[in-house]
Amino acid sequence: MQGIRLHSRDGIDAMVLEEFDLPAPGTGEAQIAVHAAGVNFGDTLMVTGQYQEKPDLPFSPGMEAAGEVIALGAGVDNVSVGDRVMGSIGYGGFAEAANVPAANLTPVPDDMDWATAAAFPVAYGTSHVALTYRSHLKSGEVLLVHGAAGGVGLTAVELGKAMGATVIATAGSDDKVALARDYGADYGINYSSEDIREKVLKYTGGADVIYDPVGGDAFKASLRCINFEGRIIVIGFASGDIPKIPTNYPLVKCFTVDGFVWGAYHRKKVAVIHEGYAGLQKIWATGALKPHISKRYPLANTADAMRFLLARKSTGKVVIETRE
Ligand SMILES: NC(=O)c1ccc[n+]([C@@H]2O[C@H](COP(=O)([O-])OP(=O)(O)OC[C@H]3O[C@@H](n4cnc5c(N)ncnc54)[C@H](OP(=O)(O)O)[C@@H]3O)[C@@H](O)[C@H]2O)c1
Known part of the structure; x- marks a missing residue:
């Protein structure tokens, strides 16, 4: 089989497309024939060793994939061979097949x-777990989404509207x-030219x-427009700037700053992830969600896909299609 692999953590330029043998799936793993893989900001960090998870070399990056189950390791009873599945898989998605943690998988809706x-x-x-389980967003509240045209940002806009919020979107x-x-x-705010x-x-x-995958100046502005009893949910630092908080702000204005990491909940509280998927399946069935894919690349051009994301040219998601 073919896949993108790294033999050193030297970044996008070190990724190579090569033939390799995938071992049989281990305990708790499902082997999937990957049909497509989502490109994430986190992938760009993992290839340089800056991500919290550092797989042993050589490895295939690609933390999110969809495909068909083709083999099962020991102890797997939540999926069967032939199932169409999707999920966060840690790494390995930029390849024709991958061994993935079966507990992370969820069914792909028929449509x-x-x-x-x-x-x-x-x-x-x-976005769903952050806005529901962590931030308790209620209908009628005002949701401010930073980086609102990006991968996670655009879904927060859609889900915020589906939950009955008034949504303000910021972008560059x-x-x-x-x-x-x-x-x-x-409402929309262009933070390159507007305050x-x-x-x-x-x-x-x-x-x-306030849903914040950007950090930096956007976060600093959040501290000055959050309401009494408001909740800032920290998602990431796409700006590269991790801001510090003067703690008199949350004290005086009585707001909270919470964090949410999707991967951490897979490791520590996977039931929350699957409750989230169940909620999303219901919203998907209403037709309210329109996933936006700004560009698709073949497996051989995975490096270009990651560069496109890093250059801030993408909107919504970028996807690798492994089978042309
Ligand atoms: N906590 C979690 O579980 C979780 C899950 C997924 C992602 N994340 C994090 O969330 C952030 C966004 O991820 P994503 O996959 O949505 O990425 P993305 O699609 O590239 O979106 C990032 C957005 O951030 C904005 N941005 C501002 N300054 C930027 C800069 N210097 N470089 C690049 N983008 C910049 C861009 O919008 P403008 O051009 O409009 O400014 C872009 O649309 C990342 O930090 C990622 O690690 C966290």
């Missing part, structure tokens, strides 16, 4: 194609703001929940 399934778990899963260009508005955001705090106060007087 969902492979590319959509590959784009679904991390983005929708993260007029085109990206327009996309977030197409996906239901009530986030000033605009949020003008539109809604403040925000109850």
Whole structure:
């Protein structure tokens, strides 16, 4: 079989497409024929060794995939050979087949194609659990989403609207703001040219929940437009700037700053992940979700896909199609 592999943690340029033999699936693993794999910001960190998980070399990157189960390791009873599945798999998705933790997999709805399934778990899963289980977003509240045209950001806009919130979307260009508005955001702010705090106060007087995959200046603005009893949910630092919090802010304004890491819940509380998937399957069935894939690449061009993401050219998700 073919796959992208790394023999050193020297980044995107060190990735090679090569033939290799995949071992039989181990205990608790399912082997899947990968049909498509989602590209995540985290993949760009894992190939340089900057991600929390550092697989033994050589390895195939690709933390999210969709495919058909073709073999089972010992102790697996939640999936069967022939099932169409998707999920966060840790790594290994940028290849024709992968051995993946079976406990992380969830069924692909019958009316969902492979590319959509590959784009679904991390983005929708993260936003759904963050907004429901962690932030307790309620209908009628104001949700501010930073980086709202990105992989996780756009799904937070869609899910926020599906949950009955008034959504304000921020992004770095007029085109990206327009996309977030197409996906239901009530208001848009281009943070390259507009002041986030000033605009949020003008539109809604403040925000109850703030979903932040960007960090840096966007986070600093959040501290100044969050409402009394508001919740900031820290998702990531795409800006590269990890901000610090003067703790008098949450004290005086009575708000909380929470974190959420999708991967951590797979390891520590996987039931929350599957409750999230069950909730998402119900929303999917209503037709309210329109996963946005801005570009698809063949397996051989995985490096280009990752560069496209890093250059801030992507909107929504970027997907690798392993079988042309
Ligand atoms: N906590 C979790 O479980 C979890 C799950 C998934 C992802 N994440 C994290 O969330 C962040 C976004 O991930 P993603 O997969 O949605 O990535 P993405 O699709 O690349 O989106 C990131 C967005 O951040 C904005 N951004 C601002 N400054 C940037 C910069 N210097 N470089 C790149 N983007 C910048 C970009 O929008 P503009 O151009 O409009 O500014 C972009 O749309 C990452 O930090 C990732 O690690 C966390």
